[in-house]
Amino acid sequence: MKTGLETPITVGAGNKVATLVADMTMSLDGFIALPNDDVGPLFDWYLTGPVETPSASEEFTYKTDEKSAAELREAPQTIGALICGRRLFDHTQGWGGHHPAGCPVIVVSHSVPKGWPREGIPFHFVDSVEKAVALATEIAGDRIVAIATPTITQQCINLGVLDVLRVNLAPVLLGSGIPWFANLKDAPILLEDPDVSEGLRVTHLTYRMRRGEI
Amino acid sequence: MLVGITVSVDGYITGPNDGPENGLGEGGERLHSWVFGGRWTYGGGRRGQMAPEDAAWMSKCWIKEHGS
Numbered sequence: 001m002k003t004g005l006e007t008p009i010t011v012g013a014g015n016k017v018a019t020l021v022a023d024m025t026m027s028l029d030g031f032i033a034l035p036n037d038d039v040g041p042l043f044d045w046y047l048t049g050p051v052e053t054p055s056a057s058e059e060f061t062y063k064t065d066e067k068s069a070a071e072l073r074e075a076p077q078t079i080g081a082l083i084c085g086r087r088l089f090d091h092t093q094g095w096g097g098h099h100p101a102g103c104p105v106i107v108v109s110h111s112v113p114k115g116w117p118r119e120g121i122p123f124h125f126v127d128s129v130e131k132a133v134a135l136a137t138e139i140a141g142d143r144i145v146a147i148a149t150p151t152i153t154q155q156c157i158n159l160g161v162l163d164v165l166r167v168n169l170a171p172v173l174l175g176s177g178i179p180w181f182a183n184l185k186d187a188p189i190l191l192e193d194p195d196v197s198e199g200l201r202v203t204h205l206t207y208r209m210r211r212g213e214i
Numbered sequence: 215m216l217v218g219i220t221v222s223v224d225g226y227i228t229g230p231n232d233g234p235e236n237g238l239g240e241g242g243e244r245l246h247s248w249v250f251g252g253r254w255t256y257g258g259g260r261r262g263q264m265a266p267e268d269a270a271w272m273s274k275c276w277i278k279e280h281g282s
Contacts, residue, residue, distance in 0.1 A: 030225030167223060181224035188241050191223065207223070 018080060018140035020133065020161055022153040024180055025168040025202070031177030032150055037091050042170045045202035056102025057095060065200035076102045080140025083108065083132045085149035097121045101146065104139050106132045108152060129155040150180045157209075158185045165191060167205040218275075220245045 024032045025042045034040045049064035053072045062072050079101050086109035097118060099105050104122035112125045126132050129152055136145040147153050147162070156162040191207035198204075219227050222245060229239030236256055238245055243255050251262035264272070 165223070179224070184224075188222075188229070188244055190244070205223075 018137045018143060018145045019163045020137075020145045020147060020156060021164040021166055022147040022156065022162055023166040023168070024148060024150070024153070025170050026180050027170055027172045027174040027177070029173045029175065030179050030181065031174040032180045033178040034174060035177055037087075037178070040174060041172050042174075045168070045170060045199060049200045055100035057098045057100045059096065060100055062100075067197055068199045068202065068204070071197075071204075078144050079103045079146050080143030081106060081136040082146045082148060083129075083136050083152055084147075085109070085152055086113075087151075088149050089113070094123065097123070103146075104136075106136045106139075108132045108149075129159070133159075133161055150178060150182070153180060154183050157189060158183075162209055165207040165209065167194075167207070169203045169205055171201065171203075220248070 025039070025045070026032050027042060032039075032042070045064060045068065046062050049066075049068065051064055051066050051069040053062040053064065053069045055062055055072075056076065062069065064072065081104045082099060082101055083106045086107060089105075089107045089109070090113070094113075094116070095105075104124065106124045106126060108127070108129055108131075109125055110127055116125060117123055124135060126135060132152070133145070133156065147156060153162065153165075190210040192210050193207075195206040196203065197206075221227050226242075227245070228237070229242035232239035232242065238256075243259070244253070247253055248268055249264055250260075251264055253259060254261045263269075
């Protein structure tokens, strides 16, 4: 793996390699957004439950069921870095500089957006998935590296570096939109049986990637 | 009316080029490994029995949905 990082940093460097977890909310028909990038009813589970959990962003409070809330409360301790694509970064306007997960963000982009990087804001810009994985792993130490972009999920699967697939399955058929799992090489790809957690307007399915057997 | 079908995480119910004698498409037999209790193929692999917990689930959901 290439480690020629543009902005080498040494935060929380541990010996253990971080676990790469792709984590997105998906419709039952396999889409993570509508054709216009909006999430439509996919994120209802973040917004319709009885339990409030503050996010790292002051502008946003999660409202979920208790089980999902417990996991969201743990997220800042368990997620060490997050990788996303430029499309998502632009769509969210860089989350105003504060990703709800409250961790450093590595943006994969062929160009650095105007006005970035910013002093004191832990957002990094690299020009390849390989560099993003190397930097995120270094930052995360023994914590999780979360991946929140479909194209980067696909590339990590194709590179064989993804460890866990976490599907937050929303009870909706979008009909059309942006698929999470397009462009896979070497398919079929086997996953282990999932850990299942039932929530309100969501079912969390956590799959470990199966190694070895085709 | 209900519909039930085995689907991959990415939303496919067969592999490519499904057709007569190859209903689940190329490589699609994996989708029904749970039905036959392990790996099998149209080419003659072993077709065993569903695991007891899967069989129990099948009969339960059938009864529940049909009220009989």
